Amino acid sequence: MQQISKRARVLTGGAALVALGAGAFGAVSANAAPPAAVPAAAVKADAKNKNTTTSTHLTIDAATKAAEAVLDAAAKENQRVSVAVVDRNGNTIVTLRGDGAGPQS
Known part of the structure; x- marks a missing residue:
């Protein structure tokens, strides 16, 4: 079996870390608190x-x-x-x- 070069291992590990970081950032963003509620009647009823x-x-x-x-x-x-x-x-x-x-x- 052929050995993978050190450079390829470093690049693969770096890409995996970037993907993991992006996934963690997306998970945190998806769980952010919703914006404050806007009043239902913004226009004065007449x-x-x-x-x-x-x-x-x-x-x-x-x-x-x-x-x-x-x-x-x-x-x-x-x-x-x-x-x-x-x-x-x-x-x-x-x-x-x-x-x-x-x-x-």
Whole structure:
């Protein structure tokens, strides 16, 4: 049987340590504490104008308003950005590309 060179053994051991470290880092990251809960009613309810709805999903109107608010804030900071609003599953609800924003933004 052929002997493995010392250099190959060192490289193999180093690669194994890197893989082990990456796995440990991933396990620690996966067990991180969830973010603090966001209040369910961020908008003040107004029964007179009938803007009270019970939903567990973000509406298109609310997502559009949020995206436009971000574009306005970015414009005040002289930043050119694109905004994507997603639901809790990561599905895109609204995408807006600001004036002058490049395709990479």
